[in-house]
Amino acid sequence: MDLIGHVRCFVAVAEERHFGRAAERLGIAQPPLSQRIQRLEKELGVRLFERSSRHVTITRSGALLLEEARALLARSEALMACATRIKDGQSGLLRAALPSGLAGEAVAAILGDLHQHHPGLELELHELSTAHQLARLASHDLDVGLIHHPCDVTGLELGPVLRCELGVLLPRTSVLATREEVPLAALTGHSLVVFPRADAPALYDDLLTTCARNGYTPDSVRHGQGDSFVHGLILSVNAVAFTPQDRNTATGSRGSGIVWRPLVGAPLTWRYSVAWPQGRKDTSVTAFADAAPRALRSTAAASADLPPRPLHLRPASEYWL
Structure with missing residues (x-):
């Protein structure tokens, strides 16, 4: 009845x-x-x-x-x-994730966009590496995430791929800091500070392979993510780190004694896209998939990856620790 x-x-x-x-x-x-x-x-x-x-x-x-x-x-x-x-995406709970190291301005822009266009949406936001996001998306413990490429995207649907060109963070006292652009090969003799390989293995290998192809083999590779920790290593152990340009790098306010310089030819890029499990894109996921690229374009100088590079993984790394 x-x-x-x-x-x-x-x-x-x-x-x-x-x-x-x-x-x-x-x-x-x-x-x-x-x-x-x-x-x-x-x-x-x-x-x-x-x-x-x-x-x-x-x-x-x-x-x-x-x-x-x-x-x-x-x-x-x-x-x-x-x-x-x-x-209609005006209410409900969305479990979303962003990668570590994303600029604070980008995070704030994503949250502001969602609040403006979907004020009733309850957002459960996590800071997770690409590897952890992929695991949680596969187990359906996460609804949507912003991931780094390359990675294994089996079982996922993807939004547009965006690219953010990387520059290098240097000690202000380095002779390279006087250049307007820095060739990768000129970093020879410097250690490299990078995220732990377990966070995004394919991206980690891709980054070191590209460095090797362009004449830069780090004296040593150190792992770190927090700005203060990374800056401390740069200032104390003759290290460098790669990061996109943002408001802090543009104004030179990333940290005392630290400067950011673009790389000649822009050989290194972060490539992002929003990802969600196949067949599970609802209105709230769509809202996040729209907000994240807008935020990256407005705060991190992200652009469409055109023509798009293949999303497949390299069969093997050319750089070995």
């Missing part, structure tokens, strides 16, 4: 005190309305109306049930309205 539909008929007859007017209000014929009331009375085990040829009178049992019936209809309407908001 369509309980909500039958209760709606009961409330209409109770308020109109007339089957004909109630049928007109509901947009149905009178005989089906009478049948629904009879079915509801049978299901509830109580008589709801006293009927005569001219009058319809609600019974005491019907009067006692009327307020409960109205409350049930109100809750039903609230449920449907909530479902509509979730479908």
Whole structure:
């Protein structure tokens, strides 16, 4: 039995005190309305109306049930309205992730975009490496994420691939800091500070392979991610690190004694895209998939990867630790 539909008929007859007017209000014929009331009375085990040829009178049992019936209809309407908001991306919970090292301005821009366009959306945001994002997307513990390429995207759908050109962070006292652009080969003799390989193995190998191809083999590779830690290594152990240009690098405020310079020929890039499990793109995922690229374009000088580079992994790294 369509309980909500039958209760709606009961409330209409109770308020109109007339089957004909109630049928007109509901947009149905009178005989089906009478049948629904009879079915509801049978299901509830109580008589709801006293009927005569001219009058319809609600019974005491019907009067006692009327307020409960109205409350049930109100809750039903609230449920449907909530479902509509979730479908339209205006409400609900979205489990999303961003990679470590993303500039604070980009994170703030993504959150601001979602709040502006989807104020009812509850966002559960995590800072996760690409490897952890891929694992959680596969287990459906994550709805959507912003991942680095290259990586294994089996079972995922992807948004547009964006590229952010990398420059190099140097000690201000380095002779290379006087150049407007720095060739990769000129970094020979410097250690490299980079994220741990486990965070994004294919990206890690791709970065070191590209460095080797362009004449830079680090004296040693040190692992770190937090700005303060990375800056400390750069200042103390003759190290460098690669990062996109952002507001801090442009203004020289990344840290005392640290400068950012572009690389000649832009050989290194971070390549991002939003990813989600195949067949699971709903309105809230779409909202995140739209917000993240807008934020990267506006805060990190990201651009479309055109023509797009292949997303397949290298068969083997050309650089070995």
